[in-house]
Amino acid sequence: MSFSEIRLSSSGFELGDVGTRNYEALLASTAWRDALTFTVSYTVLSVLIELVLGVLVALVLERLTKARGWMMALLLIPWSMITVVSAQLWSYLYNSAYGALSWLVGLVTDEPPIILGTPVSAFSAILVADVWKTTPFVAIIVLAGLVTIDRSVYEAAEMDGAGAWTTFWRITLPLLRSTLAIAVLFRVLQAFGVFDLPFVLTGGGPGTSTQPLAMLGWKVMFQNLNMGAGAAVAASTALIVFVVCLLCLKAFRSQVAEEDAK
Template sequence: MSNRTKNVNQQPLHHRPWKKNVPGYLMVLPAFLVLAAIMFYPIFYTIRMSLNNVDISSSGYIFDFIGLQHYIDIFTNSVYWDSIWLTFYFAFVTVAVEIVLGLLIALAINKVKRLLNVSLVVMLIPWALITVVSGQMWSYIYNAVYGVLNYVLETLHLIDSPIAWLATPDTAVISMMIAEIWKTTPFVVIILLAGLQMVPKDQYEAASMDGANVWQQFWKITLPAIKGSIAVSIIFRLLQAFGVFDLPFVLTGGGPGNATQPVAMLAQKSLFQNLNFGLGSAISVSVVFFIIMLSITFYPLIRSVVKGES
């Protein structure tokens, strides 16, 4: 084989002439066009609606261009910023608690070899439940008249009288967070448990022979080995939590007042209750903007953690 042939065969794919990859591009093109139509067209149409006053007629939508007026309206509205603050607060608190609880549960399940399959099945039950169903279930638990939570707390003499958990802003937000943590912690457990299963056992044996205790093994072996799984869990859960809608919609309806109204619910009310399609579209576009900024902020951190640079 000539040196020229060897050089061509050894040349990385991304350095080869692009014309050789044309058949592959043509095969991928139909799927790309379908995805583009499904994903990008609604985004551009929503942006267009956000720049217009939109009325409904028998022939369809009627657009009246007003520029950035809808964005000015939402950015100067305290209700919008209250929803943004609640969304960020809800996302970061629930994700932080889920990561800690998920890690503890994953470590416990990883130690119980005989009951591993049973533990996984039990853990998946809350996550597998439809959010509407789990939200309704938690509304029964929190009910001030016949709720199980008040009954248990009164039986244990921890409270003197029933508490209306969903009737005051502070307790309503905390109650909503507890319901979210209960449902989505299993998702974190599954990811972290998969990471734990990949840690070589001989590292623990060598550490034990060197006299390392359990705590030292966790900090020096376990945590560095699963930091990629932790990073993936954080970014996925943050993005999911920032778009939360169904749980507060079922559990509290955004109340009392607007205390538990995330920004996704605010957009839904503008679009489908008030039929203000332009304003609702502007809120939706702003949510996408915040999610993009959140991703840009966390991407370098996640990338460095996964690559082991931090």
């Protein structure tokens, strides 16, 4: 489809070969470059923040005893919630007329802000909603890696006089590299294909500042009915994700090989 021009009619559709013309138009498109910039920025920032917070939460959970099960259950509530539902809840909080967050900020600035009305604040609002929902997922994965670390390693470090920060940086973090690689792989795949969160919160706006690649492909294919160009957007996105997956898997295999050698 991405190498074809698809003409729709009441009797069906016709395929016309256009070669790489759809991809040439794609690379020259400002909308595609803007959507790619937003998607990459969103993926990098969200995964980085969730990784840091997830490790911190996992470290706290790992030290709990009786209340760990209850805390894990509470943490999984945001993750188990359907994204469209959680996005709608956040849209209520961000609403400039009656939103709780807008009201709180208005107490400081004397004027309720339009959180979803500017590109920077809208991007930040989407990021906060995603971090709130997905950090527990990363925390559970990291916790699974923490509980498999042999406690004798920590006892040996303590006997050698290693402090808390040294123990974390020199022992815990290196032993968690495989676990962190898996968490990053899952989150990159999910974040790069984001659609529902910006669709509900901003609709891709203001303008197209928060429009990800998935939404661009949907608009081109199903709103503009330009099937060939929409297929080119989808194929280019799939190719980027495929390359990222290969890089993550290569890094993961290198880490496993290093651990086996040790």
